[in-house]
Amino acid sequence: MTDQQVTPRRQNGIIQPLLTDLYQITMAYAYWKSGKTKDYSVFDLFFRKNPFQGEFTIFAGLEECLKFLEVFHFSNSDIEYLKQTMPTAENDFFEFLSDLSAKDVRIYALDEGTVVFPRVPLIRVEGPLIVTQLLETTFLTLVNYASLMATNASRYRIAAGNAKLLEFGLRRAQGPDGGLSASKYSYIGGFDGTSNVLAGKLYDIPVNGTHAHAYVTSFTHFSELRSQLLVSKKDGKSYDFLESTITWRTELSSVFKVVHTEVSDGELAAFISFAMAFPNQFMVLVDTYDVERSGLLNFCAVTLALNDLGFQAIGIRIDSGDIAYLSFIARECFLKISTKYNIPWFKDLVIMASNDINEETILSLNEQGHKINCFGIGTHLVTCQKQPALGCVYKLVELNGQARIKLSQDVGKVSLPGRKEAYRLFSDRGDALIDLLLRPDEKQPDIGEKVLCRHPFEESKRAYVTPSKIEKLHKIYWKDGKVCRPLPSLEQIRENVAVTLRSLRSDIKRNHNPTPYKVAVSDHLYTFLHNLWLENAPIGELC
Amino acid sequence: MTDQQVTPRRQNGIIQPLLTDLYQITMAYAYWKSGKTKDYSVFDLFFRKNPFQGEFTIFAGLEECLKFLEVFHFSNSDIEYLKQTMPTAENDFFEFLSDLSAKDVRIYALDEGTVVFPRVPLIRVEGPLIVTQLLETTFLTLVNYASLMATNASRYRIAAGNAKLLEFGLRRAQGPDGGLSASKYSYIGGFDGTSNVLAGKLYDIPVNGTHAHAYVTSFTHFSELRSQLLVSKKDGKSYDFLESTITWRTELSSVFKVVHTEVSDGELAAFISFAMAFPNQFMVLVDTYDVERSGLLNFCAVTLALNDLGFQAIGIRIDSGDIAYLSFIARECFLKISTKYNIPWFKDLVIMASNDINEETILSLNEQGHKINCFGIGTHLVTCQKQPALGCVYKLVELNGQARIKLSQDVGKVSLPGRKEAYRLFSDRGDALIDLLLRPDEKQPDIGEKVLCRHPFEESKRAYVTPSKIEKLHKIYWKDGKVCRPLPSLEQIRENVAVTLRSLRSDIKRNHNPTPYKVAVSDHLYTFLHNLWLENAPIGELC
Numbered sequence A, B: 001m002t003d004q005q006v007t008p009r010r011q012n013g014i015i016q017p018l019l020t021d022l023y024q025i026t027m028a029y030a031y032w033k034s035g036k037t038k039d040y041s042v043f044d045l046f047f048r049k050n051p052f053q054g055e056f057t058i059f060a061g062l063e064e065c066l067k068f069l070e071v072f073h074f075s076n077s078d079i080e081y082l083k084q085t086m087p088t089a090e091n092d093f094f095e096f097l098s099d100l101s102a103k104d105v106r107i108y109a110l111d112e113g114t115v116v117f118p119r120v121p122l123i124r125v126e127g128p129l130i131v132t133q134l135l136e137t138t139f140l141t142l143v144n145y146a147s148l149m150a151t152n153a154s155r156y157r158i159a160a161g162n163a164k165l166l167e168f169g170l171r172r173a174q175g176p177d178g179g180l181s182a183s184k185y186s187y188i189g190g191f192d193g194t195s196n197v198l199a200g201k202l203y204d205i206p207v208n209g210t211h212a213h214a215y216v217t218s219f220t221h222f223s224e225l226r227s228q229l230l231v232s233k234k235d236g237k238s239y240d241f242l243e244s245t246i247t248w249r250t251e252l253s254s255v256f257k258v259v260h261t262e263v264s265d266g267e268l269a270a271f272i273s274f275a276m277a278f279p280n281q282f283m284v285l286v287d288t289y290d291v292e293r294s295g296l297l298n299f300c301a302v303t304l305a306l307n308d309l310g311f312q313a314i315g316i317r318i319d320s321g322d323i324a325y326l327s328f329i330a331r332e333c334f335l336k337i338s339t340k341y342n343i344p345w346f347k348d349l350v351i352m353a354s355n356d357i358n359e360e361t362i363l364s365l366n367e368q369g370h371k372i373n374c375f376g377i378g379t380h381l382v383t384c385q386k387q388p389a390l391g392c393v394y395k396l397v398e399l400n401g402q403a404r405i406k407l408s409q410d411v412g413k414v415s416l417p418g419r420k421e422a423y424r425l426f427s428d429r430g431d432a433l434i435d436l437l438l439r440p441d442e443k444q445p446d447i448g449e450k451v452l453c454r455h456p457f458e459e460s461k462r463a464y465v466t467p468s469k470i471e472k473l474h475k476i477y478w479k480d481g482k483v484c485r486p487l488p489s490l491e492q493i494r495e496n497v498a499v500t501l502r503s504l505r506s507d508i509k510r511n512h513n514p515t516p517y518k519v520a521v522s523d524h525l526y527t528f529l530h531n532l533w534l535e536n537a538p539i540g541e542l543c
Helices: A022-033 A062-070 A076-085 A091-098 A129-160 A176-188 A197-203 A213-217 A241-255 A265-277 A291-308 A323-340 A344-348 A359-368 A379-383 A490-502 A523-536 B022-033 B062-070 B076-085 B091-098 B129-160 B176-188 B197-203 B213-217 B241-255 B265-277 B291-308 B323-340 B344-348 B359-368 B379-383 B490-502 B523-536
Strands: A040-046 A106-109 A123-128 A164-167 A229-231 A238-240 A283-285 A315-318 A350-353 A374-377 A393-399 A421-426 A432-438 A451-454 A462-465 A469-472 A475-479 A518-521 B040-046 B106-109 B123-128 B164-167 B229-231 B238-240 B283-285 B315-318 B350-353 B374-377 B393-399 B421-426 B432-438 B451-454 B462-465 B469-472 B475-479 B518-521
Touching: A022 A076, A022 A091, A022 A129, A022 B197, A022 B213, A022 B265, A040 A129, A062 A106, A062 A129, A062 A475, A076 A091, A076 B197, A123 A129, A129 A164, A129 A176, A129 A359, A129 A374, A129 A379, A129 A393, A129 A490, A129 B176, A164 A176, A164 A350, A176 A197, A176 A379, A176 A490, A176 B129, A176 B176, A197 B022, A197 B076, A213 A265, A213 A283, A213 B022, A213 B393, A238 A241, A241 A265, A241 A291, A241 A323, A265 A283, A265 A291, A265 B022, A283 A291, A291 A315, A291 A323, A315 A323, A323 A344, A323 A350, A323 A359, A393 B213, A432 A451, A432 A462, A432 A523, A451 A523, A518 A523, B022 B076, B022 B091, B022 B129, B040 B129, B062 B106, B062 B129, B062 B475, B076 B091, B123 B129, B129 B164, B129 B176, B129 B359, B129 B374, B129 B379, B129 B393, B129 B490, B164 B176, B164 B350, B176 B197, B176 B379, B176 B490, B213 B265, B213 B283, B238 B241, B241 B265, B241 B291, B241 B323, B265 B283, B265 B291, B283 B291, B291 B315, B291 B323, B315 B323, B323 B344, B323 B350, B323 B359, B432 B451, B432 B462, B432 B523, B451 B523, B518 B523
Parallel strands: A164 A374, A283 A315, A315 A350, A350 A374, A432 A518, A451 A518, B164 B374, B283 B315, B315 B350, B350 B374, B432 B518, B451 B518
Antiparallel strands: A040 A123, A040 A393, A106 A123, A106 A475, A229 A238, A421 A432, A421 A469, A451 A462, B040 B123, B040 B393, B106 B123, B106 B475, B229 B238, B421 B432, B421 B469, B451 B462
16 A cells, blocks of 8 residues: 555546456466466557547546556455356466566656657556556556547647636546546646536536526526525625516616517526525526527626626526527627626626537637637537547567567558657757657667657658757656656646647647657667568468 | 445446536525425436437436435535535535435336337436436436447347357446446347456456457467476376477468468467467467468367367457458368368357447448357447437426426427326237327326327327337336335346347338337327427517
């Protein structure tokens, strides 16, 4: 047990060694039978293609992998279950399994929240083959979705510019934990908050929320209001808030030429009761009946009545219809009231849109123009509809000091053999230029010295790069059975996302037809890789 | 505490009242402030459109909703967190909240695993408005993904016919719990097992697995084998298994005219070691180097050597390449050996395919022909790539005995008001004909008596149906603070999926252009709905 285990951050009981594919356990048995318990292995965890037709990815999930290592131990009931599942396996194997821990494993990884690219190992796992192999599925599960979500969120952040972004996806998430992970990783990707209360409590993320349409439809008339009195912030006296609101509505209906019979009294009753519960944070859904003919007028009447008592409202949410058009109508109305009654903040009220919004919707809204300054985003964000899985893989690259290569008829699937060091090279303007992978025995690149960077598979693609700044990407995060460097807070991870994304040229980050970022190998690694490839590839015979 | 809480089925600690959207709590406060604590509400949980461009859905997640009700209680730390989050709310409200439980709630629901259709309430929740409203998000989270997964799995089941289906999705699932839910709900949808060991342990689902490519690449030569001896099942004596395998391989390479130099010795060493660990369950990946030129020959050699010692192998897995073509090659090879050496079971060895398979891949394989008899399915199954979220909603339909209607400019989004009873009417051949919704005060339909069934929104669409069998769809599952009928086992839910799907005509279930199943309302409900609609719709003025 280490200190990390008692931190207030989330402890998910289902992250345990059995959360894996059975073949990891059958392989462990076969390795054990073959006397391979001491074989020293190196695995790379990486992906081959950026998600969402983009050219970058955010690395996330590292902390959860490290927390998993802390609890990596097969319990007695696990062992009993495995004995039933593998009835022909020898008893000594289960003895061996019940003694296993992650104490002999070493984890090298990039900082969580770093912007990353295909083929660069996000995590390098070293240690006894049986243990490292047993970590595969759980590590992939923890990194794949976390990184996908963080990447998706960061793309929304880029698309939305300065607008506030709130994650509203819990009800459409893939399971309760999918919902929690979505809240956590969308926050590190650049969202400003979530509607998920448990995520707020567990991760200390800002939580937001107003009400549902059901709240509005639960009121039909003013007679359902328990009280009409609200205490003024200005003088501490009680005023008839219902009367004041109705007076304002009558005045406004002539200002905005809205026919009185169309405005819903049930909606106004709901808004009044909500304002009386949250006079300092008044924000309501205005589309239950009709935004233009009812919701907006009722909202403005309540907001003006609140203003008379010294309260400043927050704004409106629109959850249906043509949100670009409605945002213009609403902003125009707010401006008119702001001017007519000389209330400066009225023109800046929040207009939140939350109707089935995705990255493309935001980009299209930007193109056509809109007056929305906050988006609530659910389904598309949390399910990553555009690409619901990141294809991280976990490949053996070295065994007992000998490099291993996974060949494939598909060149893109050939793995980069051996332990590798990774460096990010920057221009004098601070832009990230290229990620360079080296063999471990090579001299590291130096500032101001040109270095040959080669495409790993295409012989003719190569370039000299002279870096003005160099960052070593991998750091050791786990050794001797514990986390060996301070883990960043969620805020620090979020900041790392923002900082590393800023170092990326905007053409790499754009939605449409982005420029690929280059990942290269050193000349030495290139030669090493291709020699090994030739040694291992079968030689055909023409006959 | 009830008995259900101590069953060995999964207890997920994160399913708790704070796993909700903040707006449920802010609404609860506003309701409380408005004196609505005793208002009696009826909510319907339903969806508006079947997923995957299909015409049916499997209802799942009920048991998890009921387990959530059992633990529905705000803890002291929840209350502390909410006080910080809503600093202006009155203290008495938090007192009220900490005393809340689900004891006054009633849950009516369809049996879990039933095939269901748009607009039929899957769950009807009745009780005090504040509590029922607080259940919304959690119920939706628990039903949406469970039903989506079960539906997806059942579609794979229909496509795959009699082939065995295994779920391999953990590493690509949306979080660890997404992986567990995927295993559970794909099993009820008709899968035969999972690779996920924890799912196997928690839900008693069959688990399956062989090995990864890394196992094969971890061997380079026979010298790495710890032992060459295997004890025969026939006579209990030890034999040189390596020698016997090599002899077989030499013979087979002339039978199959495979050039000897191309066959990988590392692969054979890996297969031998795996066979020695699992002589009774030998099944290996044959595509690490080359299926035709290496993997298949090595597999057959080991399998024949095992056969000499009395062991019967299981089969092969192919994870890349043209799986239809390779399955023909493999089956042909197995047939040839079966005949030549007179080993009848050899021709029926399992050929499992597991390379990025989805429903369309299986249908296309069926069209072109193949010899695969087992599919391992991951990413597309667990992420429901074709449609990653089911759009279940939760709508207030009655308050204090008065029906409520949610209007919308989109007719499809208008809700069916009031408490409703639902019946499924069957033909004399046992086919499900139509689902019929009635007002609660109506006489239930009778066998052999014609009943008028109307489209809820299109006046001219109506038909008389004379049912030969009738099923009442809703049953009460929760009252007086506990589950009030025995919950089915996972096997029983799985059986319910199979049985209710069988009652559906095949044109409703087909992948391409399926026939919609009809959901109708009684004449009485039709009139009730449209009168209420007119009463609530604002009247415009032409000017």
